[in-house]
Amino acid sequence: MPAGTAPAPLVLVTGDEPFLVDRAVLRTLAAARKADPAVERREAVAAGLSPADFADLVAPSLFAEPRVVVVRGVHESAKDLAAALTGYVKDPVDGVTLVIHHGGGARNKAIADAFAKAGADVQTAAKITRPAERTDFVVKEIRRAGGTSTAEAVAALIDAVGSDLRELSSAAGQLVADTGGTVDLPAVRRYHRGRGEVSGFAVADAVVAGDVRGAVESLRWALTIGVAPVLIADALADGIRTVAKVSGVRGGGNSYALAGQLGMPAWKIDKARTAARGWSADGLAEGIRVVADLNAAVKGVAADPEYAVEKAVLDLLAARRPR
Numbered sequence: 001m002p003a004g005t006a007p008a009p010l011v012l013v014t015g016d017e018p019f020l021v022d023r024a025v026l027r028t029l030a031a032a033r034k035a036d037p038a039v040e041r042r043e044a045v046a047a048g049l050s051p052a053d054f055a056d057l058v059a060p061s062l063f064a065e066p067r068v069v070v071v072r073g074v075h076e077s078a079k080d081l082a083a084a085l086t087g088y089v090k091d092p093v094d095g096v097t098l099v100i101h102h103g104g105g106a107r108n109k110a111i112a113d114a115f116a117k118a119g120a121d122v123q124t125a126a127k128i129t130r131p132a133e134r135t136d137f138v139v140k141e142i143r144r145a146g147g148t149s150t151a152e153a154v155a156a157l158i159d160a161v162g163s164d165l166r167e168l169s170s171a172a173g174q175l176v177a178d179t180g181g182t183v184d185l186p187a188v189r190r191y192h193r194g195r196g197e198v199s200g201f202a203v204a205d206a207v208v209a210g211d212v213r214g215a216v217e218s219l220r221w222a223l224t225i226g227v228a229p230v231l232i233a234d235a236l237a238d239g240i241r242t243v244a245k246v247s248g249v250r251g252g253g254n255s256y257a258l259a260g261q262l263g264m265p266a267w268k269i270d271k272a273r274t275a276a277r278g279w280s281a282d283g284l285a286e287g288i289r290v291v292a293d294l295n296a297a298v299k300g301v302a303a304d305p306e307y308a309v310e311k312a313v314l315d316l317l318a319a320r321r322p323r
Helices: 018-035 051-058 079-088 109-117 131-144 151-161 165-179 185-191 200-209 212-225 229-247 255-262 266-276 281-301 305-319
Strands: 010-014 040-045 067-072 096-102 121-124
Touching (some): 010 109, 018 096, 018 165, 040 255, 051 067, 051 079, 079 109, 096 109, 131 151, 151 165, 151 185, 165 185, 165 200, 200 212, 200 266, 212 305, 229 305, 255 266, 281 305
Parallel strands (some): 010 096
């Protein structure tokens, strides 16, 4: 799908890498909203979805508002839903962009085949397992963020961060922002000395979960091996703000359906919901204040950024409800 164009009426996302599936869905939604900001998003999981429910999702509205409908996991469709999906491609509803996700494999492959044959925009989201594929992914992420890289820098970044695509994407974008666009080996070594098991995300995950020992140990190890305080601060801010956003949603609801409303992938919503059980409203308010102060501290205010990060982690753990 070329940049700046409206999405096709049929979009097929194939593969089982959650990060890439979510990115494909969000890319389609962004393109639709660029063409028409009034686009509505509807989302459902195929397992348990009836043909009547599907018909409801794609049914023309009274005022013909444009709509993006996402159906995830169509490989798990019941026989009658599979028939409804394959039949839909013969007569798509005007103004509706239907995005289906098929995890791959032989199960209900006829649905994916029908969409592909009908001219759907096919986007792949397969797991990345080979080293060469991971290298190519990082190169593209740096380029997507507006930067350039060297082969040595990409190899060092993968060695430092690990294989998680979410963390690799975040690290690539952060490096481009911090370096002004040139990601070379000295830059990677400056910001990422050591392995990904102790990334800023590992520290943040332990903090929002209330794992005191894990948070302190991972923080100290991260600082020892040279993970930049600014990266840890960014991860902490993302973790606290994500929990706050999810906690602010009333009435619960399906995480996939909430993804568009909150602007984050479903897996992140599920993870934040689990962590949110340990946070009170006052605790989150204090947490947001702490990460805001930390952001300023690691970007020039504090004389000792490492001390500022350590203090912030302890303050966040204290703000969370005791177990």
